[in-house]
Amino acid sequence: MDRKLEVVVLPVGDVDRAKTFYKGLGRREDADFAPSPDFRVIQMTPPGSPCSVIFGTGLTTAEPGSAQGLHLVVTELDAARAELAATGTAVSEVFHDAGGVFHHGGTEGRVAGPAPGRQSYGSFAALADPDGNGRLLQEITQRLPGR
Template sequence: MSKAANPLEAPPVYLEPPIGEMMLEVVVIPVSDVDRAKRFYADLGWRLDLDFAADDGYRVIQFTPPASSCSIIFGAGITTAAPGSAQGLHLIVADVGTTCSKLRERGVEVSEPFHDSRGVFHHIDGQSRVHAAHPQRRSYGTYASFKDPDGNSWFFQEVTARLPGHEAPLPK
């Protein structure tokens, strides 16, 4: 790591004046087979919030991961993005190893825990990847990954202590 101040310890900086609260509520996931995707995300144990179908083939399915305030939506007629093009989506978990074990029991193919040798954030192409949990189990430092049937990529990131300015409760 460089000799510059550690950005992980710096207080949050926001635009002034504030433009109001903004909460990420929904992420659209492009899929090729709506029913296959629905089975996959149900098998993850995510809550099915909505399955709406219209006569013209339009369909919206919404799932919410456990304890998340952000949901995913996929379906027919809701995005022009190529199936599998959602990359690098992150889910915060309290223990990557336990989460991976539970998903494997459900038949989900999940990577082994890993960390980035540079210690800030993982590289999407796997460069600098070390196939083990962060040696000090530093918060934000251990990851695992999986893909849905279309290839949309997800990462688990282990967080045990929040950064300054991130007051959301941690997963249990």
């Protein structure tokens, strides 16, 4: 049986500010429901993604900004960075990990520039929403077998 990740909950401090930010990134607004003053759910989906993010009021006890390491996969990292920068979004320069396997948490082990030979899965750029929820753009040009 398939098990598909479809929703990731993001803890935010200011729901309307988060909604404005994600709309500015070109996310599709799927829902904005507020059945009561203490419960609101907003669902937004990145272009081409089967997985959405939700945020709002009364959804999680996690601290705003505590979601880290979410990956947005792109086939053209430089183009994706340029598109985000054009929206005014702060996005890091392209980097790869010193160990060459996967990036470390935080900024440890980052080496400026794309992975040697522009190896698929190896090049990243980082960004965060206004609350500090961190995500990475990851360039994947050729999937591993079975993926």
